[in-house]
Amino acid sequence: MSTRADRIRPAAEQAVLDAVPKQLYVAGEWRDGAGGATFAVEDPATGEQIARVADATPQDALDALGAAHDAWRGDWRSSAPRERSDILRRAYEAIVARSDELALLMTLEMGKPLAESKAEIAYGASFLRWYAEEAVRSDGRFATHEAGTGRLLTMKQPVGPCVFITPWNFPLAMGTRKIAPAVAAGCTMLVKPAKLTPLSMLMLAQILEEAGLPGGVLNVVTASSSGSVMEPVIRDPRTRKLSFTGSTEVGRTLIGQSAEQVLRVSMELGGNAPFLVFDDADVDDAVAGAIVAKMRNIGEACTAANRFHVASSIAGEFADKLAAKMGAMKLGPGTQEGVEVGPLIDCEQRDKVAELVEDAVAKGARVLCGGEALDGPGNFYKPTVLIDVPADARLLKEEIFGPVAPIRTFESEDEAIAAANDTEFGLVAYLYSADLKRALRVGERLETGMVGVNQGLVSNAGAPFGGVKQSGIGREGGPEGIAEYLETKYLALAID
Numbered sequence: 001m002s003t004r005a006d007r008i009r010p011a012a013e014q015a016v017l018d019a020v021p022k023q024l025y026v027a028g029e030w031r032d033g034a035g036g037a038t039f040a041v042e043d044p045a046t047g048e049q050i051a052r053v054a055d056a057t058p059q060d061a062l063d064a065l066g067a068a069h070d071a072w073r074g075d076w077r078s079s080a081p082r083e084r085s086d087i088l089r090r091a092y093e094a095i096v097a098r099s100d101e102l103a104l105l106m107t108l109e110m111g112k113p114l115a116e117s118k119a120e121i122a123y124g125a126s127f128l129r130w131y132a133e134e135a136v137r138s139d140g141r142f143a144t145h146e147a148g149t150g151r152l153l154t155m156k157q158p159v160g161p162c163v164f165i166t167p168w169n170f171p172l173a174m175g176t177r178k179i180a181p182a183v184a185a186g187c188t189m190l191v192k193p194a195k196l197t198p199l200s201m202l203m204l205a206q207i208l209e210e211a212g213l214p215g216g217v218l219n220v221v222t223a224s225s226s227g228s229v230m231e232p233v234i235r236d237p238r239t240r241k242l243s244f245t246g247s248t249e250v251g252r253t254l255i256g257q258s259a260e261q262v263l264r265v266s267m268e269l270g271g272n273a274p275f276l277v278f279d280d281a282d283v284d285d286a287v288a289g290a291i292v293a294k295m296r297n298i299g300e301a302c303t304a305a306n307r308f309h310v311a312s313s314i315a316g317e318f319a320d321k322l323a324a325k326m327g328a329m330k331l332g333p334g335t336q337e338g339v340e341v342g343p344l345i346d347c348e349q350r351d352k353v354a355e356l357v358e359d360a361v362a363k364g365a366r367v368l369c370g371g372e373a374l375d376g377p378g379n380f381y382k383p384t385v386l387i388d389v390p391a392d393a394r395l396l397k398e399e400i401f402g403p404v405a406p407i408r409t410f411e412s413e414d415e416a417i418a419a420a421n422d423t424e425f426g427l428v429a430y431l432y433s434a435d436l437k438r439a440l441r442v443g444e445r446l447e448t449g450m451v452g453v454n455q456g457l458v459s460n461a462g463a464p465f466g467g468v469k470q471s472g473i474g475r476e477g478g479p480e481g482i483a484e485y486l487e488t489k490y491l492a493l494a495i496d
């Protein structure tokens with residue numbers, strides 16, 4: 001593996017980095033933070049600085065909220081649905097047309113291989129297209145009073161100014177999953193991307209501006225100190241909704257802050273996805289699905305399969321085939337041709353993965369492949385398969401967020417379901433079985449918001465993404481996703 005610490009940045013990379021706006025986007029203007037400060041964005045494959053962006057103060061965030069509030073109280077909430085639809089559609093077309101450039105930018109700030117960045121860009125853009133179509137179809141209903149004496153008119157109205165906080169693992173798609181339905185519904189918003197990956201969001205803001213989104217509808221603040229910058233905004237009475245994607249720990253704090261103004265909240269939080277393989281499953285199919293569910297995004301996904309529960313009669317074959325595939329995956333900087341596994345986001349994340357593996361091994365797990373970090377620059381950890389993982393290993397309870405697959409066995413369907421549900425999380429589960437009746441029976445008993453049946457990927461713009469238990473509140477995607485941005489108002493009409 002080679003790294004790029006000691007080389008001159010290719011012109012194509014520099015051009016992409018130069019094209020990104022580095023300022024705050026407030027009321028349709030690009031401007032510096034009030035304090036004039038900036039913070040660094042680094043390439044996780046090398047640790048080198050790739051950009052500096054404006055570091056917002058709490059007052060900057062309040063200004064951005066004020067802009068969102070003014071735009072909402074102005075024309076935006078009663079704007080024509082077709083106008084909102086056309087803006088989203090134009091932004092979708094622009095992202096598709098520029099996907100190579102955007103993918104390179106995403107890989108430089110986040111580390112994932114270029115092919116995966118492209119996949120995220122296609123996925124992220126699909127929300128703009130889906131909600132461009134939904135923008136003109138969000139209506140209420142009309143009914144007759146049961147006594148025949150009046151009429152009941154129900155309408156949908158935008159919730160109002162929203163605050164969005166997004167994570168670093170999907171720097172574009174976690175934004176469009178919120179922004180697209182909010183724009184379609186007629187809401188305005190303030191977005192704060194993760195400090196590790198602000199560049200993709202800044203590019204998205206520029207693309208939406210060029211697509212005709214009026215100033216103030218979308219405002220973006222980048223900040224190195226998210227807690228102190230966002231808390232005043234969350235407690236401000238002009239905010240009507242908070243949508244957060246990130247860890248359960250931070251989500252819990254934000255739910256507490258939201259209570260003050262009784263905000264509507266959407267929470268897309270952490271996961272601990274079980275991946276069940278029953279004895280009637282096609283093992284090769286299950287291994288292929290496991291690679292997707294485990295290795296997508298270098299394992300840094302809320303939907304990542306965190307633990308594998310495999311019927312004991314096929315567990316050996318499944319483990320050997322998975323280890324052969326994961327052990328052969330090519331590690332390196334995401335910009336390099338043929339690389340399948342990029343660096344983890346930072347050294348803390350790499351050290352946490354190493355610690356979880358060491359804990360499991362100390363308690364008796366056996367390493368089939370990987371099991372260690374790479375020396376040198378970048379935060380690389382080798383794809384790892386563990387068997388004989390004891391029930392008290394920490395990585396069965398905690399989100400690994402790295403390329404590690406711990407395997408346990410089960411003897412019965414009941415045992416598999418009990419193991420899968422033995423967690424405070426409930427985002428997604430995967431199950432492999434050739435028996436459709438079993439798949440439905442087990443799918444219904446899994447305590448998660450989503451279940452992948454004979455597939456390792458559930459994300460889709462037309463489907464309701466979200467979790468139960470401590471994995472969150474609310475859904476993103478599909479008709480459910482725009483409902484989060486609409487209030488229902490009822491008018492009681494007298495007719496005589």
Ligand code: NAP
Pocket residue numbers: 165166167168169170174192193194195196223224225226227228230231245246247248250251253267268269270271301302303399427467471472
């Ligand atoms: P995180 O530490 O919770 O951060 C998420 C976002 O919250 C970042 O923008 C962060 O800003 C901000 N933040 C942190 N503390 C804050 C505070 N006190 N007040 C306001 N904002 C604050 O999570 P992460 O490490 O970026 O992302 C990984 C987590 O996200 C994992 O648990 C993963 O499962 C979850 N996730 C869930 C979904 C889903 O759809 N359910 C999707 C993707 C990721 P800074 O960058 O400045 O710290």
